Amino acid sequence: MADYPVTQGTHGPIYHICPGLRVNLNDDGNWELMLRTTDKRKRSSFGKGEEAFKKAIKAGELLALKLGLLQVEHDKERLLSEVAAEWLNLNRQRWSGTTHERYSQVVRDYINPKLGFLPLSRINRAKVREALTETAKIRAAKSVELVHATLSGIFNEAIDLGYTNENPSAGLLKKILPPKRKRNLTKPDPFSLKDRDLMLEAAYKHLPGSYPLILETIAFTGMRLGECLAMRREHLDLTNNQYFICESIRRDVIGSPKTGDRLIDLPEYLTKKLGAHITRMREEALAGAAFTDFLFPGIQQNAVRLMLKRACYAAKLRSRSPHDLRHTYASSLLMAHYSPVYVQKQLGHHSISMTCDVYGHWIPGEGKKNLDETLAGQPVSRRPALEVVDKKIPLVAASGTKSGTIY
Structure with a gap:
C-alpha cells in the first residue's frame, strides 16, 4: 500500500497523492485517478483489484511529477x-x-x-x-x-x-x-567448428559490408564485441601477426577494455584479411570516401548482433550472440590442448581460475590419456596379467574351520 493520507469515501478509501490529485473507488468498484485543480479536471479508470490499484497510484505519481504538484508537498526534499x-x-x-x-x-x-x-x-x-x-x-x-x-x-x-x-x-x-x-544463469552456447565455418560461409554470402569480417575476427581472436569494433590500424602488427587491445567502444563512447590492455596473437590468414581490408579502405579514400584509423567505423553493436542472427538463419543454425563466438574460440583452443594460461591471456581474463571455471567443463577428455598407466604406476603392457585358476578354493570360516567350497 502507498504511504499517502487516506480518508473514507462513499465507495471506499480515498488516497490523496497531493492536493487536487487522488485515487479512489468509483460506484462500479473500479480504481480511478481523479485530478481536480482550478483549471484542470481529469478522471481515468484502471479496473478492479490490487494490480489496478498499483497502476492508478503510479499513474498519479507520474502525473503529479509532470504537473509539478508533488513538489508542493516535498519542496524541501530531493527526488x-x-x-x-x-x-x-x-x-x-x-x-x-x-x-x-x-x-x-x-x-x-x-x-x-x-x-x-x-x-x-x-x-x-x-x-x-x-x-x-x-x-x-x-x-x-x-x-x-x-x-x-x-x-x-x-x-x-x-x-x-x-x-x-x-x-x-x-x-x-x-x-x-x-x-x-x-541461479538460472545464462549458459554459454559455443559453435562447433563445423557450425562456425557454416555460419561464416553464410555471412560472406548474405551479409553486407564489413560484417562478415567482424564476425570472423571475433571467432578467430576471442575479442569482445566492443574491442573488435574499436580496432585501429596503428595497433595491428601485420609482421608479427599480433594486435594490441587497448580500447573498447559502446554506444559511440571509447573506453578501456573490461580487464585492461593486452597483446594477442592472430592467425596469419586473418592478419592477411585485415591487411587487405585496410588496403581497400585506402583505395576507397582515394576515390573520395572518408578515411579513418578505425577498421570498422560507424558500426553499432546491435547491428552486429542482428547480422549474426541473419547469418545463423541463412546457415540453418540456431541463433547465437557475438559473445558465443568468443566462447567458441576459447573452447576450441582448450580442446586442442592449448595451455589455459595462454587462453587466459588471449581472452583477457583476470585470473586462470575464471578461464577454467567457465570453459573447463567443455573438455571432458582433457588429461584422460594414459589414465591406466598413470594409476598403475607402470605401462599396462608390462603389468602381469591376472592368472585365472580354475580349481576349487576352500572357503574358511572366521573360526578357521572348513565351511565349504566356492567355484
Whole structure:
C-alpha cells in the first residue's frame, strides 16, 4: 500500500497523492485517478483489484511529477532521480566512460521509471524490494544485481551528502535472488567448428559490408564485441601477426577494455584479411570516401548482433550472440590442448581460475590419456596379467574351520 493520507469515501478509501490529485473507488468498484485543480479536471479508470490499484497510484505519481504538484508537498526534499543524477556526475571522473554509460542506462531504464519520481523519505525497503522483484521477472539475475548495486551506490552517496540516514536497499538482494550457485544463469552456447565455418560461409554470402569480417575476427581472436569494433590500424602488427587491445567502444563512447590492455596473437590468414581490408579502405579514400584509423567505423553493436542472427538463419543454425563466438574460440583452443594460461591471456581474463571455471567443463577428455598407466604406476603392457585358476578354493570360516567350497 502507498504511504499517502487516506480518508473514507462513499465507495471506499480515498488516497490523496497531493492536493487536487487522488485515487479512489468509483460506484462500479473500479480504481480511478481523479485530478481536480482550478483549471484542470481529469478522471481515468484502471479496473478492479490490487494490480489496478498499483497502476492508478503510479499513474498519479507520474502525473503529479509532470504537473509539478508533488513538489508542493516535498519542496524541501530531493527526488531519487535528482540524487541519481548527482551521483553520476560526482563519480564521472573516477569511472571509465563505459562504466558511466552502464550506470546511466540502469538509472534511465530501471530506476527512474519505478522510483525516480519519489522523494528519498518516501522510499522504504518495501518499495525497493518491489522494484527489484519486478525487474527480476523480466531480466536475468546479473541485471538485477546491477540494478541493486546502482541503487545501493545512489543511497550511499545520499548518506554521504546528508540527504538521508539509511540505505533501504542494503541486504535486499539475497531476499530476491536465490544463492549464486542455484541461479538460472545464462549458459554459454559455443559453435562447433563445423557450425562456425557454416555460419561464416553464410555471412560472406548474405551479409553486407564489413560484417562478415567482424564476425570472423571475433571467432578467430576471442575479442569482445566492443574491442573488435574499436580496432585501429596503428595497433595491428601485420609482421608479427599480433594486435594490441587497448580500447573498447559502446554506444559511440571509447573506453578501456573490461580487464585492461593486452597483446594477442592472430592467425596469419586473418592478419592477411585485415591487411587487405585496410588496403581497400585506402583505395576507397582515394576515390573520395572518408578515411579513418578505425577498421570498422560507424558500426553499432546491435547491428552486429542482428547480422549474426541473419547469418545463423541463412546457415540453418540456431541463433547465437557475438559473445558465443568468443566462447567458441576459447573452447576450441582448450580442446586442442592449448595451455589455459595462454587462453587466459588471449581472452583477457583476470585470473586462470575464471578461464577454467567457465570453459573447463567443455573438455571432458582433457588429461584422460594414459589414465591406466598413470594409476598403475607402470605401462599396462608390462603389468602381469591376472592368472585365472580354475580349481576349487576352500572357503574358511572366521573360526578357521572348513565351511565349504566356492567355484
